[in-house]
Amino acid sequence: MAQGVWTIAEQRDGELRKVTYEIVSEARRLADALGQEVTVVLLGSNIKDKAAQLGQYGADKVIVADDSRLETYTTDAYVSVISQLVKANDPAILLMGASVQGKDLAGRLSACLGVGMAQDCTAFKIEDGNFVAIRPIYAGKAYAKLMFENSTPRIATARPNVMSISEPMASKSAEVIDATFTLDDSALKTKVVEVIKDEGGKVDLTEADKIVSGGRGMKGPENYKILEDLADMIGASVGASRSAVDAGWRPHTDQVGQTGKVVSPTLYVACGISGAIQHLAGMSTSKVIVAINKDEDAPIFQKADYGVVGDLFDVVPALTEEVKKYL
């Protein structure tokens, strides 16, 4: 019978990404409920020194697939290696972060292995010994609770920023195992030919702990400076509504909503955003929502934990000053 909770670690430039710690911590909780082991698969190039520390978050074993062709994620190389490891070891559950990489990988892997998959989940449970996944559908307008049929592994991706990271246990380290796999160059069809880093090095919205977002109420691209000042002050990333993006004020990658990014920060500050259903869909899993809007009837206030009725051009700079007291 299939055994064990597996997770795929995510690294970039040899550093583990935050979502890796989230899913390893979650895998530990699930494995404890099942009485099974947690195994992490770590793919990359010269990455082995990062493996043992995953034990601090609950990994029993880390299987390291080290190969220069695994340095940067490509679907074909990663699917090839992971499917070989899965077939050889028969894990019961396979978790990944619902990052750009994880979602791409999980989709192809599930088709390749012929197993069920649940994308972008916000909670996992073990109920009567069964693995159950909960995920938003219709961009959060409803939630579906899912159970898997007998095919294993049961694949699921976890929305970044939702699952909590366990307190690391300094004394624990994981057993590190070298992966056995073959990688055939002729099967590797896609190649990353260039990596373009975003300017400013801001945390991506999907991973940001805090977001300050501006909509049509910002009136023009030049006014985002006041949001950036607030964001810099509290360590936030800046997002936008579709109206602001379509007006050309902000890049497409900044759009939050049903046809943009789905975000789950601890704090979401919506400035001059009315709260259209498509926008709310993308940020409703934020832990604390603040709305700053001059229209007291704006729908955003129905979702906000804290609302300020007022002109954002007065309130936002004042807020930037006021938060200083607490930093």
Add this chain to the structure above:
Amino acid sequence: MNIIVCLKQVPDTESQIKIGSDKKSIVTDDIKWVMNPYDEFGVEEALRMKEKFGGTVTVVGVGPKRVTETIRTALAMGADKGVLVNDDALNGSDSIAIAKALAAAIRPLEYDVIFTGQRGVDDDMGVVGAALAEFLGIPQLSLIIKIEVAEDGKSVKATRPVEGQALIIEAPLPVLITAQKGLNEPRYASLPGIMKAKKKPLEEKTLADLGLNAGEFGSAARKVKVLEITPPPERGGGKIVTGETPQEKAAELAKLLHEEAKVI
């Protein structure tokens, strides 16, 4: 260059979602059905490629008869022909089964590029593209915002934003590309386009026509079962921050965020 665009019909994003009495499905009575917004980007990009390189654009949808409308919309935008896979046995199929049906419909066609949307705005899975590429044995490039076809027409370079960076990925044709917002601005169907679309070929196929076994489709064949659909957790009824001036309100908000919400 022959291009295929997969079209999913989804509830309009304005739709309120009502949960059915079985608590396992949604009520579809009042829903207005539209083309998945991400598929519009696929159709647009396909039309631009055709304008540049020649060839045909074929759109393929799997679903009930109403999907014909979405196919006609794409034909009105300028696609050349449509295929609808419609079979009662498909009801309740999961993403993998849909991808199987699409693969069977697409396999006999000639194609250099296949487009799907990066995800359906209904169940938000974003799996059909990857699964279809797997079944056809071709590479996939997901979440693409820019595509450059090589001079010799044998490969593409595509731009894919990932958290905090963008990757330029090269792949040989044929390739499957999942479209992301930013790829282009989809055109609207023109009136003459709508008239012309009525005469464009639209084939309808059943699973048997595609040589598929109905037993592998539908709810019974799902690998993931819905136990329950629930409304989102209640939120709101929050506090309106008080104060005479913007400064007072800002001070009060900062205090609440620090002391009560503990996020600052």
